[in-house]
Amino acid sequence: MSARRSRWAQQLAERIRSRRLTVGVVGLGYVGLPLAVEYARKGIRTIGFDTNTEKISLLVRGMNYIRDLDDSVVADCVASGTLVPTTDTSRLSDCDVVFFCVPTPFTTNKDPDISFILAAARDLAEHKRAGQLYVLKSTTFPGTTRKHVQPLLEEPRFRCGKEYFLAFSPERVDPGNKVWHTGNTPIVVGGITPQCTELACAATGLAIEHVVPVSSPEVAEMEKLLENIFRSVNIALVNELAQLCDRIGINIWEVVEAAATKPFGFMPFYPGPGIGGHCILIDPYYLSWMAREYDFTTNFIELAAEVNEAMPYYVRDMIIGQIARQPVSLRTARVLLLGMAFKRDVDDLRHSPALKVAELLRREGVSRVDYYDPYIPSVVLFEGTPQAETLHSLRGLRRAVLSRYHVVCITTDHSCVDYPLVAAASRVVVDTRNALRNIRQRSNIVLLGDGR
Ligand SMILES: NC(=O)c1ccc[n+]([C@@H]2O[C@H](COP(=O)([O-])OP(=O)(O)OC[C@H]3O[C@@H](n4cnc5c(N)ncnc54)[C@H](O)[C@@H]3O)[C@@H](O)[C@H]2O)c1
Numbered sequence: 001m002s003a004r005r006s007r008w009a010q011q012l013a014e015r016i017r018s019r020r021l022t023v024g025v026v027g028l029g030y031v032g033l034p035l036a037v038e039y040a041r042k043g044i045r046t047i048g049f050d051t052n053t054e055k056i057s058l059l060v061r062g063m064n065y066i067r068d069l070d071d072s073v074v075a076d077c078v079a080s081g082t083l084v085p086t087t088d089t090s091r092l093s094d095c096d097v098v099f100f101c102v103p104t105p106f107t108t109n110k111d112p113d114i115s116f117i118l119a120a121a122r123d124l125a126e127h128k129r130a131g132q133l134y135v136l137k138s139t140t141f142p143g144t145t146r147k148h149v150q151p152l153l154e155e156p157r158f159r160c161g162k163e164y165f166l167a168f169s170p171e172r173v174d175p176g177n178k179v180w181h182t183g184n185t186p187i188v189v190g191g192i193t194p195q196c197t198e199l200a201c202a203a204t205g206l207a208i209e210h211v212v213p214v215s216s217p218e219v220a221e222m223e224k225l226l227e228n229i230f231r232s233v234n235i236a237l238v239n240e241l242a243q244l245c246d247r248i249g250i251n252i253w254e255v256v257e258a259a260a261t262k263p264f265g266f267m268p269f270y271p272g273p274g275i276g277g278h279c280i281l282i283d284p285y286y287l288s289w290m291a292r293e294y295d296f297t298t299n300f301i302e303l304a305a306e307v308n309e310a311m312p313y314y315v316r317d318m319i320i321g322q323i324a325r326q327p328v329s330l331r332t333a334r335v336l337l338l339g340m341a342f343k344r345d346v347d348d349l350r351h352s353p354a355l356k357v358a359e360l361l362r363r364e365g366v367s368r369v370d371y372y373d374p375y376i377p378s379v380v381l382f383e384g385t386p387q388a389e390t391l392h393s394l395r396g397l398r399r400a401v402l403s404r405y406h407v408v409c410i411t412t413d414h415s416c417v418d419y420p421l422v423a424a425a426s427r428v429v430v431d432t433r434n435a436l437r438n439i440r441q442r443s444n445i446v447l448l449g450d451g452r
Pocket residue numbers: 026027028029030031032049050051052055101102103104116119120123137138139140171172173174175278279
């Protein structure tokens with residue numbers, strides 16, 4: 001810690017060092033609840049805040065709603081009182097360190113919507129006290145922490161780096177990942193002042209194994225966007241090549257596997273029905289929106305979005321092409337979508353490309369679109385419109401049930417599905433994930449990106 005640290009900085013540093021502090025986590029979703037549990041299970045008093053009363057009432061009863069978390073760990077943290085879930089924002093003043101993990105969606109025009117961050121910051125402004133550290137973790141455009149959050153907190157006698165401390169530290173949790181989780185994934189931290197960075201690194205280090213300091217919140221905000229844009233651009237590249245391979249008659253999956261044998265300079269990405277979730281689809285738009293303010297066009301971001309967002313249309317056309325080969329009209333055809341979550345082994349439906357495929361099929365007049373996804377209990381299409389409809393959900397996959405559909409489309413390759421049964425029992429399978437790669441008998445299988 002630097003020599004000119006304030007009295008408040010010294011006090012907070014000592015609390016962190018001795019682990020006698022209270023941590024607050026605002027927003028207990030896919031990011032916030034695992035983070036809160038990570039602190040609580042290490043014996044650190046943690047208060048979890050959420051505006052969603054259903055989530056809080058589940059947690060108060062020791063019940064978990066995040067698949068990656070162990071139910072018994074959540075129950076133990078709550079029962080022992082190390083994790084206190086609440087909707088009461090006045091308890092923000094009890095916390096020494098507060099992490100903000102609220103949503104950052106986009107508007108219907110795909111502009112950033114930081115209203116959740118601003119609402120949470122206003123709650124904080126009402127209950128703030130000297131000696132606290134605030135760490136924003138929600139993905140957002142560079143400058144959010146300094147230009148939008150700091151002004152809501154700053155007062156003549158409540159100054160950043162003196163009476164309070166503020167940093168940005170992006171989240172990297174990858175739901176469904178069995179190797180990398182909240183505790184062992186390195187985390188980047190950038191504070192408004194060097195002391196803010198030091199304190200935020202120390203507080204983060206209580207729960208996270210590797211902490212990487214950077215020189216400012218803007219660097220931390222931008223590096224998170226780079227991570228997600230990197231994924232978006234590379235997925236778009238392979239999605240485009242999959243379409244080309246379909247024309248040429250080369251199997252893109254084999255091409256990627258072959259390229260991946262290069263031990264340096266190549267990282268495999270795979271095609272699919274499009275991208276979804278709360279990150280890779282949305283975050284690049286945060287930067288392209290900001291770039292416009294600087295008269296700059298982010299060509300890679302725009303092009304990647306265009307290619308990725310066209311994929312559900314491509315998959316729709318593959319399905320309709322397979323219906324057309326059978327003695328059935330679109331109106332009477334039955335289609336089953338296997339996997340509605342946006343990626344394998346998660347229960348997250350947000351912006352899932354499978355939803356888009358279902359909507360596009362219904363718009364084309366396919367009257368029967370059902371789905372099977374053990375992690376998604378119900379799916380509503382055209383939500384909030386007069387045409388809103390709930391898709392029929394299959395409870396289990398049986399041979400007789402599969403054979404009823406004219407096309408079964410694998411939109412998400414959950415690992416719990418019996419794929420040999422799917423291949424054997426279905427009339428036609430459109431496989432957008434190469435889930436049937438180990439199946440020998442392939443005459444009824446149409447694979448995205450292999451040209452057959
Ligand atoms: N989901 C991921 O895999 C992931 C990964 C890395 C980063 N992120 C980023 O982390 C942030 C959170 O994402 P998430 O997936 O956890 O979202 P989420 O929707 O699962 O959780 C957000 C929670 O915040 C709550 N909330 C909203 N406003 C609030 C307020 N004012 N006070 C208290 N609680 C409030 C919501 O009720 C919800 O429970 C986003 O910026 C996202 O881009 C997400």
